[in-house]
Amino acid sequence: MDDKFNKIRQLAKEKKAIILAHNYQLPEVQDVADLTGDSLALSIEASKTDAKIIVFCGVHFMAETAAIVCPDKKVILPVEDAGCAMADMLNAAQLREFKAKYPGVPVVTYVNSTAEVKAESDICCTSANAVQVVKSLDSKEVIMTPDRNLAKWAQRHTDQKIYYWDGCCPIHDELTVAKVKKARQEHPQAVLMAHPECPPEVLDMADVVRSTSGMLAYAKESDAKEFIVATEVGLLYPLKKQNPDKEFYAASPEMICDNMKKTTLDGVLRALEDEGPVIEVEEDIRIEALKAVERMMAVPRD
Numbered sequence: 640m641d642d643k644f645n646k647i648r649q650l651a652k653e654k655k656a657i658i659l660a661h662n663y664q665l666p667e668v669q670d671v672a673d674l675t676g677d678s679l680a681l682s683i684e685a686s687k688t689d690a691k692i693i694v695f696c697g698v699h700f701m702a703e704t705a706a707i708v709c710p711d712k713k714v715i716l717p718v719e720d721a722g723c724a725m726a727d728m729l730n731a732a733q734l735r736e737f738k739a740k741y742p743g744v745p746v747v748t749y750v751n752s753t754a755e756v757k758a759e760s761d762i763c764c765t766s767a768n769a770v771q772v773v774k775s776l777d778s779k780e781v782i783m784t785p786d787r788n789l790a791k792w793a794q795r796h797t798d799q800k801i802y803y804w805d806g807c808c809p810i811h812d813e814l815t816v817a818k819v820k821k822a823r824q825e826h827p828q829a830v831l832m833a834h835p836e837c838p839p840e841v842l843d844m845a846d847v848v849r850s851t852s853g854m855l856a857y858a859k860e861s862d863a864k865e866f867i868v869a870t871e872v873g874l875l876y877p878l879k880k881q882n883p884d885k886e887f888y889a890a891s892p893e894m895i896c897d898n899m900k901k902t903t904l905d906g907v908l909r910a911l912e913d914e915g916p917v918i919e920v921e922e923d924i925r926i927e928a929l930k931a932v933e934r935m936m937a938v939p940r941d
């Protein structure tokens with residue numbers, strides 16, 4: 640394990656590569672990375688890095704976002720078929736048809752989407768900035784894609800009318816009130832932190848609703864000692880690592896994104912050795928998608 644870890648670090652240095660890992664990745668992959676974070680933090684990091692190679696330990700749309708913002712860099716996704724069930728729920732033709740129902744209404748697309756869907760959108764958002772992005776638009780009506788739960792969450796925080804695409808993250812969407820009640824009964828003192836991809840009735844029960852990095856920040860600052868975590872279970876690792884004196888419990892142990900677990904140390908090492916698989920985005924799509932991503936990055940964060 641140490642040997643593999645050291646080889647990866649050595650190779651990354653030799654090749655001027657930066658390793659980015661999402662907060663849901665396997666513990667050893669998070670440990671070997673230069674940086675870990677949520678989708679927004681990693682996109683910003685990708686846009687700022689002067690590394691020649693970006694090894695993106697996450698899922699396809701995340702590497703694609705890095706390729707959109709860094710056309711001069713080689714963006715590698717160690718496991719090419721690590722996809723996102725939510726991103727697969729909407730394609731560009733479907734979005735064009737949906738937009739035709741609401742002429743002139745701006746489209747906010749969650750970064751958990753394909754490059755071609757971003758290219759059809761006016762602005763992107765992440766779970767960390769969805770409400771601010773919607774409010775930044777000078778429009779009484781807004782379309783949000785592809786996550787209905789994130790859209791319903793944003794709707795609670797604005798008077799603008801939101802029309803949403805009926806997609807979701809199956810891992811978050813299947814978290815039920817009954818499962819959360821059970822976790823609450825087992826840990827009555829715990830603060831309930833939930834990701835906005837959870838269904839509205841679960842968010843109603845939450846004490847705080849945050850992106851993955853938002854939960855990490857909240858847990859660090861909070862005086863509470865126990866937390867129930869309503870998101871993919873991978874987040875428990877950095878939560879525990881950063882807060883050894885606090886306890887974290889999964890809202891449901893079933894919340895596992897298989898695609899996020901496909902990347903291993905072997906996979907990262909192979910990706911660095913082979914300098915692939917490389918993720919590329921067709922230039923005309925990239926230019927349009929970049930406009931939506933850059934517009935999002937210009938929206939101030941709270």
Ligand code: 13P
Nearest residue numbers: 677678679765766850851
């Ligand atoms: P975050 O941007 O909050 O890390 O979420 C990404 C994701 O895929 C959630 O399922």
Ligand code: SF4
Nearest residue numbers: 723724725808810896
């Ligand atoms: Fe996509 Fe859900 Fe997995 Fe996040 S947890 S990558 S939204 S399938």
